[in-house]
Amino acid sequence: MYAIAIHGGAGTIARASLTPEQEAEYRQGLEAALDAGYEVLQKGGAALDAVEAAVRSLEDCPLFNAGRGAVFTHDGHHELDAAVMTGHNRLAGAIAGAREVQNPITLARLVMEKTDHVLLGYPGADDLAREHGLPLQPVEYFFTQKRYDQLQDALKSGKSQLDHAPDPHRKKGTVGAVALDSQGHLAAATSTGGMTAKKYSRIGDSPLIGAGTWADERCAISCTGDGEYFIRAVAAYDVACLVEYKGLSLEEAARVVVQEKLVAAKGEGGLIAVDAEGNLTLPFNSEGMYRASRREGEEPVVAIYKE
Structure with missing residues (x-):
């Protein structure tokens, strides 16, 4: 059995x-990313390769707040964060505040596989990308009119913004993927441009x-969501703890973490x-x-709203 899920x-x-x-454009972007990851699994590839492929697709799509579609900071540039982790050996790599790397998730994987560290920040993260020949991009690559307009709105209001909402103070924007491969290995990946x-x-x-x-x-x-709350809740690990220590189903x-603790x-x-x-x-x-x-042998499911 192999399976994959993504979020934008x-x-x-x-x-x-x-x-x-x-809506059609967003669905196409999600389908493309899902297909990229699923194809890796279908060919017997590793969960790590699948989540990286899916997230890279989302990073390259200007619709999502990661990579090319990242939001602007107050000072008018981009600060890119990403992390990747493999379950069977619990190795992890992450970067924060990178400004030049085209695919932050690939840089996070590089941290995991080529250094003794877990988390690197700016400017060292971009230096590592440069040393290993990862594709870098000029500031113009990351510019999108939508994100620039969001910045102007935020500057006028004097508030930081998250993504995806008509109310500028209630917007979230992150991309991610999780996968199980045919070898029984699990992996997770997350990437974001943060807050406008x-x-x-x-x-x-x-x-x-x-x-x-x-x-x-x-x-x-x-x-994905209000990052500060997820940090305080140690949300991702809390899900795993409830599975391991309390014996709950996934x-x-x-549900407990998202619908009870975070709420x-x-x-x-x-x-x-x-x-x-x-x-x-996917709560x-x-x-x-x-x-x-x-999931293996099943049709893909793509959704945006509550069912």
């Missing part, structure tokens, strides 16, 4: 906020192992998770979450 961010995504054309107009090199949950990203021999989790463990703390968002049996769960407590999933 959670938040107040009302049906009225997207035109049919925009963020200051002081703010870092959210995405690159923090255990908060926004986690994988062990039982399950793999990638989170679905129930994820009680007023944290909005969701997560995607897969376990060693190929069970998938969220916001109005919508860009998401897609597929």
Whole structure:
């Protein structure tokens, strides 16, 4: 059995906020990323390769707040965060605040495989990418008019913004993937541009192992939403702990964290998770979450709103 799930961010995504054309574009972006990861698994590839392929596809798509579609900081540049983790050996790599690397998730994997460290920040993260010949891009590559307009709105209001919502103070934007391969190995990957107009090199949950990203021999989790709440809750690891120590199913463990613990703390968002049996769960407590999933022998599922 192999399986994969991806997300492209959670938040107040009302049906009225997207035109049919925009919704079709988002669905196409999700389908492309899902296909990229699923193809790796279908050919007998590793879960790590699958989640990297899926997230790279989302990073290259300007619709999502990661890589090319990353939001602007208060100072008008981009700060890219990402993390990857493999479950069978619990190795992990992450980067925070990178500004030049085209695919932050590949750089996070490089940290995991080619250094003795787990988390590297700017400017060292970009230096590592440069040393190993990863594709770098000029600032113009990361520019999108939509993100620039969001920055101007945020500067006028004097507030930092997350992504995906008509209310500028309730927006979330992250991409991620989790996968189980035919060898029984699990992996998780998460990537984000963070908050529009963020200051002081703010870092959210995405690159923090255990908060926004986690994988062990039982399950793999990638989170999206109000990063500060996910950090305080150690949300991704909490799901794994409920599975390991309390014996909950993956679905129930994820429900407790997303629908009970985060809601009680007023944290909005969701997560995607897969376990060693190929069970998938994609809960969220916001109005919508860009998401897609597929299990071996089954048709793909792509969704945006609450069903």
